Structures are given as C-alpha cells and as structure tokens.
Amino acid sequence: MTDAVVAGGGLVGLSVAWRAARRGLSVTVVDDAPGAGASLAAAGMLAPVAEAGYREEDLLRLGLASLASWPAFAAELEAASGMPVGLRTTGTLVLGFDEDDVRELDALLRFQRELGLTAERLTPREARRREPALTPRVRGGLLVEGDHSVDGRAVHAALLAAAAAAGVQLVRERVAEVVVERDRAVGLRLTSGSVVRAGTTVLALGAHSGGLPGLPALPVRPVKGQILRLAGADGLLQGTVRALVRGRHVYLVPYGDGGVIVGATVEDRGFDARVTAGGVHDLLHDAIEVVPEVEELELAETLARWRPGTPDNAPLLGPSSLPGLVLATGHHRNGVLLTPVTAEATAELLVSGSLPEVAAPFTADRFAVGTSEGDPRCR
Amino acid sequence: MTDAVVAGGGLVGLSVAWRAARRGLSVTVVDDAPGAGASLAAAGMLAPVAEAGYREEDLLRLGLASLASWPAFAAELEAASGMPVGLRTTGTLVLGFDEDDVRELDALLRFQRELGLTAERLTPREARRREPALTPRVRGGLLVEGDHSVDGRAVHAALLAAAAAAGVQLVRERVAEVVVERDRAVGLRLTSGSVVRAGTTVLALGAHSGGLPGLPALPVRPVKGQILRLAGADGLLQGTVRALVRGRHVYLVPYGDGGVIVGATVEDRGFDARVTAGGVHDLLHDAIEVVPEVEELELAETLARWRPGTPDNAPLLGPSSLPGLVLATGHHRNGVLLTPVTAEATAELLVSGSLPEVAAPFTADRFAVGTSEGDPRCR
Numbered sequence: 032m033t034d035a036v037v038a039g040g041g042l043v044g045l046s047v048a049w050r051a052a053r054r055g056l057s058v059t060v061v062d063d064a065p066g067a068g069a070s071l072a073a074a075g076m077l078a079p080v081a082e083a084g085y086r087e088e089d090l091l092r093l094g095l096a097s098l099a100s101w102p103a104f105a106a107e108l109e110a111a112s113g114m115p116v117g118l119r120t121t122g123t124l125v126l127g128f129d130e131d132d133v134r135e136l137d138a139l140l141r142f143q144r145e146l147g148l149t150a151e152r153l154t155p156r157e158a159r160r161r162e163p164a165l166t167p168r169v170r171g172g173l174l175v176e177g178d179h180s181v182d183g184r185a186v187h188a189a190l191l192a193a194a195a196a197a198g199v200q201l202v203r204e205r206v207a208e209v210v211v212e213r214d215r216a217v218g219l220r221l222t223s224g225s226v227v228r229a230g231t232t233v234l235a236l237g238a239h240s241g242g243l244p245g246l247p248a249l250p251v252r253p254v255k256g257q258i259l260r261l262a263g264a265d266g267l268l269q270g271t272v273r274a275l276v277r278g279r280h281v282y283l284v285p286y287g288d289g290g291v292i293v294g295a296t297v298e299d300r301g302f303d304a305r306v307t308a309g310g311v312h313d314l315l316h317d318a319i320e321v322v323p324e325v326e327e328l329e330l331a332e333t334l335a336r337w338r339p340g341t342p343d344n345a346p347l348l349g350p351s352s353l354p355g356l357v358l359a360t361g362h363h364r365n366g367v368l369l370t371p372v373t374a375e376a377t378a379e380l381l382v383s384g385s386l387p388e389v390a391a392p393f394t395a396d397r398f399a400v401g402t403s404e405g406d407p408r409c410r
Numbered sequence: 411m412t413d414a415v416v417a418g419g420g421l422v423g424l425s426v427a428w429r430a431a432r433r434g435l436s437v438t439v440v441d442d443a444p445g446a447g448a449s450l451a452a453a454g455m456l457a458p459v460a461e462a463g464y465r466e467e468d469l470l471r472l473g474l475a476s477l478a479s480w481p482a483f484a485a486e487l488e489a490a491s492g493m494p495v496g497l498r499t500t501g502t503l504v505l506g507f508d509e510d511d512v513r514e515l516d517a518l519l520r521f522q523r524e525l526g527l528t529a530e531r532l533t534p535r536e537a538r539r540r541e542p543a544l545t546p547r548v549r550g551g552l553l554v555e556g557d558h559s560v561d562g563r564a565v566h567a568a569l570l571a572a573a574a575a576a577g578v579q580l581v582r583e584r585v586a587e588v589v590v591e592r593d594r595a596v597g598l599r600l601t602s603g604s605v606v607r608a609g610t611t612v613l614a615l616g617a618h619s620g621g622l623p624g625l626p627a628l629p630v631r632p633v634k635g636q637i638l639r640l641a642g643a644d645g646l647l648q649g650t651v652r653a654l655v656r657g658r659h660v661y662l663v664p665y666g667d668g669g670v671i672v673g674a675t676v677e678d679r680g681f682d683a684r685v686t687a688g689g690v691h692d693l694l695h696d697a698i699e700v701v702p703e704v705e706e707l708e709l710a711e712t713l714a715r716w717r718p719g720t721p722d723n724a725p726l727l728g729p730s731s732l733p734g735l736v737l738a739t740g741h742h743r744n745g746v747l748l749t750p751v752t753a754e755a756t757a758e759l760l761v762s763g764s765l766p767e768v769a770a771p772f773t774a775d776r777f778a779v780g781t782s783e784g785d786p787r788c789r
Contacts, residue, residue, distance in 0.1 A: 261687055308640055309705030311524030313693035315687050330712060 036229035045190040046374035052197035063205040072336035074184035095337035097372035107276030111193035117182030121270030180408030209245035216355035238337035240360040253337030257310040258294040260332035265289035281317035349361040349386040415608035419444030423614030424569040426755035431576035442584040451715035452562035454542035476751035483750040491568035496561030511654040544719040595734035617716035619739040632716030637673035639711035643670035660696035727772040739770030
C-alpha cells in the first residue's frame, strides 16, 4: 500500500509523483510507455502571454503562475537529475503576414495590455533585427520577452531520473482500470491483473483520461496534433517564433543543438495516429514562409499525438466526484507550461488535503458532466 | 573460386546473379545491406516512352527492349520466388498544369511520334475520366498505355528468394576493393579482410560504383533523390500519374494495397542522406496539386538515396578497361526499368563472352574517362 499511485508517466504524472515524493509521500507511477504520449510531441513553449485567449482569464492566471515557477522548477529538476532541461528565456516573437494577421496582432496586444501583460509591438525591421532569418515579407510583430520555452523531452528524461532518485516506483505496465471499493478509489488494476493499492489515486493519463473503467465520466477528448522536428538549424533562431500566416497559426521552437520543432495541427479526429500528407505539407509550407532557410533543414521526425482537450481548454485539477481520486489531466495545449503548477498544487492536495487557491477554478465540478452529489474531497 | 562475384545486391546485382546462376554459373553476391540503396527508394516506373528524352535515342531503345522483357521477367521471377512483384500494366498519364506545361506535352508527343512510339493526347475531361481523383485544374494530358510499373521492393524481395533458390551465395559483408592481380580483376576483398575470388567480377554498386579501390576511374556520381511513401490510397489511382506542375516534375505511382510513391527530387549534393523540409514540401505540394485527396493520406515514409548518375544519363554495361571486370551500373533514374535487359545482357556476357547488341552502345569506352588501351574483353 502506497500513499499515492499515479496513472500516467508523462510530464504531468511524473512531476506530480516527483513533487509528492519530495514531500515525504510514497508514490508509485504506472505507465507502460512513459513519455510516449503528448509529452513526446510537446513543443515546450512556456507562452501564456503570447497565447492569451479571450474569455480565458483564469487559465491565463494559472499559466502565469506556472511560468513564474518554471525557472526554480527547472533548476531544482536539473539539480535533482543531473540533466539539463533546456530552459530558454529569449522571449517569443509573434508575427503577422497580411493585413488581417496584423489587425489580429493589434487586438492581441490591446487585450494583453488590458490584462497588464507586457508585450511590445515591433516593425518588420525590428522583428528581423531580432531574428535575421525571418522572411522580409513579415508585416508586423509582437515581442513577448517573458514567454520562454523548454525542451519537453529533456524535461521528461530529467523527471524520470529525479522521480527515481526521490524514491518514486515506476511500474512499466498498462493501466486497466481504477479500482473502486465502497464508492472510493483505492488504486489501479493493471492489464496483467495485479493491483497497486494506494491512499489516493491520481489520474494523469492525458487524452486517455476519459475512457478508463471505474472512472466517473470526464469531459476529456483527444485533440490530434501533428508536429515536425527539424535538424541542422544551429544558430538559425534565437527564440520561439509564432506566426499567423494568412490566418493559419504556426510556431517554430528552437531546442537543443540545432533542433527546431514546427507545430502544430489541431484536428478533431479521435485517436487517429496518422501523420498525413496535408498536415505535414501545411506545417512545412508555413514554416518555410516564415523562415525561408527552413527549406534546407533536415526533416528529422514527424509525429502525431493527442492533446487532452476539455470544453473550456483548461485542465481538470484537484478532487473529483469519486473520493480517493484526484485529477491532473485535461491540459490540452498547455501541458508543458502547466507542469510546475499542476505538480505543486496536486502534491499540496495529496499532503495537506487542500487544493491551493490558484488551482481551485479548475476542479471538474465546473462541468455538469463529471460531477456528482458525493463528497468532492479526495481523502 | 566462383565463376562470378557480384559487388552489390540491389536490383541490378541480384538480377544479374540470378540470371547467370540460372544459366549454370556459380555466382556469389557481396553486399552488407542488400536492397538498402537506390533499390529501396525506386518508384518502380517502367516508363521509357513517357520519359523519352531528346538526344537519348540509344537509351530509349534499351528502355523499350527492357520494358518488352518485363512481363516475362516478372512472371519467371514470381514463379521462381513464389512472391508477387506487383507489375501494373494500366499505363501512364502525363499531365500539364499551365500553358507552358501543355506546350511541353505537345512537344513530347511530337517527339514520341517521330520515334514511332504510341501516346495519345487527352483533354482534361478525358484525363479525369481515366483518373477521377485528378484535380479539375489539369490543363491537358498524354496517355501512354504501354508504360507500366512494378513494386520495386517486392521485386527485390523476390530476387533475393529466386537467387537463393538458383544457388547464388549471398555474403552479407561490405566490399572493400576489387582485387587486381597481373592487371586483371580476380575478385573482391571484403572489409573483414577475406577475399572472394572469381573468374569475373561484376560491379553493381550503384552510386557507390565510382569510388572503389582497385577500379579504373568511372564517371558515376551520386544524384540525390528524395521520395515519399503514402498509405491509405486504396483505389485512388489506376496507374502512374506524372505531371509537370508549372515546370516542376512530380510523379505518383500506386503500389501494393493503397500505397502511393511520390517522387522525386533531383539534387547534386554528393552522398547527402538528409530528407529535407524543402524536398518534402515540394513533393507534397505538387502531389496535392495534382490529386487533392493526397492531403488525407498517411505520410508513411520519407527517404533519400542516390541514383548512379553518368554524364549521358545512360548506364555502364559490359566489359571495362580492366580485364575480368564487368560493369552493371550507372542506371541513374532507370534502374528498375533496365533491370531485365541488364541482367540478360550481363549474364550473356558472363556465359558466352559476348555482349548482346542492344547493350553495346553502353560500354564505358564511350567516355574518355574509364577507357584504356587495354583489351576490352573481360575474360
């Protein structure tokens, strides 16, 4: 019997396990392929300001809190694991290519300023001074100095090491169901038939969080994203470049030694794992349009995975309608950004029984589906 | 001591070995990764008419001879191996997308007719009746009923089986050099140091044929080609579609169950194995332009390999300036098409000592480089 068992060894599940173990709990993580889900495809942008969405102020606040935690989280993770996580604090450029794109940039800037966020309007010349590889056809830009990035795969590798060093047990098996006894989650049954019993069960299965037997219905659906990894771009980009190319979004995120991640499609196709001709074409087309030299880079990898989407694009955190079951899922496009705040808030809940204020708006009872008349506390 | 040792176990090397073994010779093939070179990337087009080039009448004649041999070659290979090779005899469409493209089609048609070749001019409506998946934006077409295709990888797998059944020994090691004694090739030295001695040594190393120690200088250079393999296209195309998209060539070759090969870039970059963002983009762009539904297909594989290019785009066949050394290389873009004629002509030379007429224009002594005053006969 362990204090907590975490279903899912992606960025979220592992970081929850690591933080909880560091606070003295015994923790087991169950995943047959840790880090092979959305974590594998994540671009690693820490960009709540550049991504600020209308009517999503709570999510923005959560993102800003997590962004503020990232430097300390990264430093502690690097110290605990002895591995670099590739935090880049060079800021994020947002670009537009036609008049409509630029109007959208201006609207984004106004919205950011209303919220007290810091962003700076750049002329095309200023944008190209910052990123000389940009096409001369850029029409305008925004610079968000505070939006950063990490190398998502490096973070996951470091979390595996740090969690192990903190005493987290990793069981490399597939989760079959949440075991419920007397209306309370008491652990996980694995596909091998064995059961991991725990005081609290944490659900961190990403896009697969909605379909596990034993669970209350959760409004999590897969939102397919295709991404590309390019190689040979050493020195090409200083920081993340996001662009609206005639209404279509693309981003280029430099990482490691000359790597660039180009993303991402947003597709409602269920668990379709296919990398498609059209998806890859559009990403390459838009990336080349923004940075012409991309043409010469190696196409090192193509990949499709599923974001855990929710009706309001915000995560599901904290206690659920099933006592003993805690949620750490539904992070949609923000899994990497929200990793520290999710880990700290969930560890706090596991240790003290109360969910920190910043996470309170994100409990599942905000949706009709997934709530119940039961006791919302988890333990 | 074997009658013949063949350096290279791609389509050409294996087929030479198979045909020679069937005619009673003892044959050894040396290749550390048979079929992993240009054979792996070949689209499998048997299209000498659609590809007919000005000033290349000898090559056209060789291609037509080989095309005529393909049905019997395929049937015998399938019988010998018990494996299908995917011969498709549905003809080839050649399309144009702007006025210049269509003018080029007309010029090609005139040239084909001058040569007595059969091709038929199609209106856009006729082209789309034949291939309903074509974009309505096609401006004109040529139908070449006689140009076919095979599944290159299936052919290679069948050749491996047929060659083994015919007694060919396959040594899975890398060729280090041609062993020359008293101005005569007497076999191959492998990188392990061991030597395979043979009456005749056949050079079938594709793009790597130019750089082997012990060899006379050969005018063979790597011509990089990138190709894509798409999946999920069952029933989408009846036969090969070649297109000029505003001056740029693209082809789509259906194979197997719903596969389509899209090719190919032609790049002068030495042995650069990188699949590039620009190469893949251009291929996808042009393929989607020709057949819009390509957008929905799975991008199953991307690959770069090297054609063995020669100064006149034609192969190097028959005896070389080094007695005991026979050439079966330099097939450039025509390796699959020219496999039967190369195999038969080379086997004939190995057995009887004389090279068939059809192959005579392709001996290396047509170039200044690679010739010598020595006896051109090989044995």
